[in-house]
Amino acid sequence: MSESKCEIVQDLLALYAEGEVSAATAGFVEEHLSSCNECRRSLEEFQKPIFHAPGQLNSEINETREKTAAVFLVRLRRTFLMVLVLLALSAAGLASASYYAGKNVATRDPAYARAEKMGLITPVGQTKQLGQSWITVDGILFDAARTTVFYRMSPAQDMSGEIEIEMRDENGNYYPYFAGKGYRGEHFMAELAAIEPDARAVSLIFTDSAGSEKAVFDIQVDTVKLAGLTREISPELKSEAGGLKISLDKLVLGVSQSVVEFTVAVEPDSDVTGVGFGAGQPFSLGLGPDGQAHAAAAGFTGPPRGATGAPPDQPSGGPGRPAAKDAPPVGIPLLIDLTNGKSAAYEGAKYSTITSTGSVAGSFLFNALDVDAKKLKLSFPPLYAYRQTIPEEKVSLTIPTEGEVLLDRNITAGGKEIYLDRLSVEGERLCLYYRLPGQQGYFPVYLPDFRLEDNEGRPLGHSRNTWENETGRIEIYLTDPGQRDLTLNLAAVGEKLPDVVFDRIPVGN
Template identity: 30%
Template sequence: MDEIDREQCEVIQDLLPIYADDELSAAGTKMVEEHLAGCRNCKEALLVYKEQLFEHDEIVVEENRRKFVLLPWVSGKRLAWVLVLILFIGAGGLSWAYQAGKVTALRDPEYRRAFKENLFTPVHQTKKIGPYEVTVERMLIDAAQTVVFYEIEPEIQEGERLELVISDQDGRVYEPMSGFSYSGEEHVLELKPVSPKASQLSLAFRLEGAPAEGEFIVAVEPAAVQASTSEWWPGIKREAGPVEFGLEHVILGLTKSQVNLRAFWPLDQDIRGVGFGLFPPVGPKMREDGSAGSASGSFYNVRPGMAALPWYAELVDMENRRKAELEQLGLKTDSLSGGITASFNFQPLPETTSEVQFTLPNTYLYRYVNDKEHQEISIELNDGQEEKLDKTVSGNGKQIRLTSAKRERSALILQFELIEAGSASLPSYVPEFIVVHPKGFETPGRSLEFSSENGTGTVMLYSDEWPTTVRLKSIGEQLDLEHEFNLPVPTANF
């Protein structure tokens, strides 16, 4: 497969979560379907999002709240393929029925503090857009994000979509991040936080493929909310081996708390990247001349309750002794420095505080396994079959014993045991497994678990090919890093 095909596959696989949820524009849908018609690998990847087999990189359903994640970052090299990724709202998408006295969205714990302190921006405007009436009820101008609550009547018909673009009086455009609905009725849009200088926002709705459009002009006062939130730039730097970490930005917002960390290392063809806990490693693609390639990014959602496990980051309100649970990890590679930016998104703290403690999980530096080492196995299993294994793969002086494999449709569930990995709950090294396709295309593992009871791990790989070639791509070795960051919260935030 040539470089153009590889790049197209990467773009299409970034779009698959939105395509699978039927929230992609008509142009984007056509582009994806044309690619899927001739690409078996991307067809296989599509099933991952439809079947929701894995813990990370998936659509998350939380009780009656349905949440989907939009593309967080797009590299400049791939922008021509993705075109302009603004939010396209499809049938059953982000519409919600506002009823006085029955607003489930406002009872969500994420908005409890904003509701208590009366920090919503009222809008209550209705515009006619073709056959639809769009009513924007209110907004929340948070330091962590901006949230829009609105309704569409009647429900959008199948095949029709509304396009929404949000900008301020100075022309700054704010990208959507995610949307969700409550019981299929009340829907909410979350987007990038607005500038503190914003005084007026334009919410422009347009019916795709038709001239019908409507614009809402909303006066906003970001300072009113910023007085109830905290945002600062600690500038703390720490080193572990060849990696330098910088804790750059902290937001204690009304709807979420966020800690942004940067990690970079000398450009090295042998370094695969950095992994936090058991999340997959991330690093820029290296060219043959040793320079970093194009940037990319991804989100990993954390299911409720899982963040209590020891390999997830923590955020604790030291004054009130409250812990905010990790909800999402965003990762973006940097082709200039060769490093990454990690955004740890936590639940909001219910009250103000004078000090927080941010704790990183075990952090690993991954290095590619030497091609000369024994690192591949071939697995021949049909759907529903399971096989006991007793095979050992090695790399970079480490050994991993493969103990079993199970096929569930296109998912290959591989169980392994680390040999001499130290503490079971905090292993000193972890493997990265991938599927290698006959044409050379690689599919990474979608989920990784580790049991502290028996010292075994499980990786879920994806392939319809028979037999399936599984390769040990890299080994992550634990970095000797001071994990705790004690952060006094400044009284003057801006």
């Protein structure tokens, strides 16, 4: 195999893995991968997750109304966490940048080249031992939108799931880990929450999976220069659609990332019980009789296949091929700089329940905007307003130990028809396949919210809803795999709302 061709493909692999190449370039890379084992192994390295957030390893599920969204995240079941982590790691900017960690990352990756030129990447150069490994923190970027750590492991090894990482400042503020990537088990990047403006020192803590050993890096913080190069805007814009009250709370324009913060709420007497962002599982809205949120939830999702905005879960030219760079954006939020007409690349979203109000707080993550941006346009992903089905439609099921069982049953709720096709066991997941007669396209005009319960109405797992090629699939991760006789409850039906757009948002200095 030509060494020069391998070098070219190696330089393209990170962008290829994230769908940031044209169809012609993707074809060139795939042709080479079909006959080069070394480059195929390198591609696999890009797709490996690295660390879990603190408290996520060996955790158990505990989804109760009384628990806050933060506790919900910490106590998620490990199998479900793996799904969330894989989604989170698909964030394009971080994954692409990780390829160049230890290889002049700031000058090779657009997200960090600007920060390097401005002298915002704080050099650290500390090395600590953790078990049989040595960790070297090369530098850290304290951006207004996120904190990014550049570090190396020696000897090189697959550390997936074996280390936790977190950060605290001198005031006791805690900054959780969100996402990260590694290359060849040696060069890594980690993304954590942005630090508070008054922080002057932080402790970066690496912990082994057993929690018995730690490597602590004490790092001084200087945010004075950063404060003059970033912007935080509180637009205080509001919109209403289908019973949902949407508030655009804050925009953080950092040097490596832009963040849009928002809140979705309902009136106290509203019949809307949940909000769905795209075809995913809805988040509960409103308060229960005890004055607390009906259910607490939190999550992080990365961009759909093809980080520039390809349709979610839609194939784009063949099995395993990322969407081409010119794929049309469908089903993701869009942030457009009206100054130059450019769209910011979407990098992911965070959602959490505010338990005291029953509303949902969210953040859309994009790459950094140009410094001369004056006005922005924000389009939300397709929103669904969910209303409870009264009476609830329930179907008794006997779960097969393997294979699948044909259901062949129609359910009608509120004039909306849902055809239950089949139920199958796929590894640790239980998958329910359904169809919505007459519904086509990426996002149907309505979606069901199914819950799996025992005979006493207690939930038995967590779900992930996808919609593809006019077929819905609900993946359920059972908390008790031994339970065989269950009830499928159609708890609510979501109605697709008109597009929610905030136009001409002023962000100029």
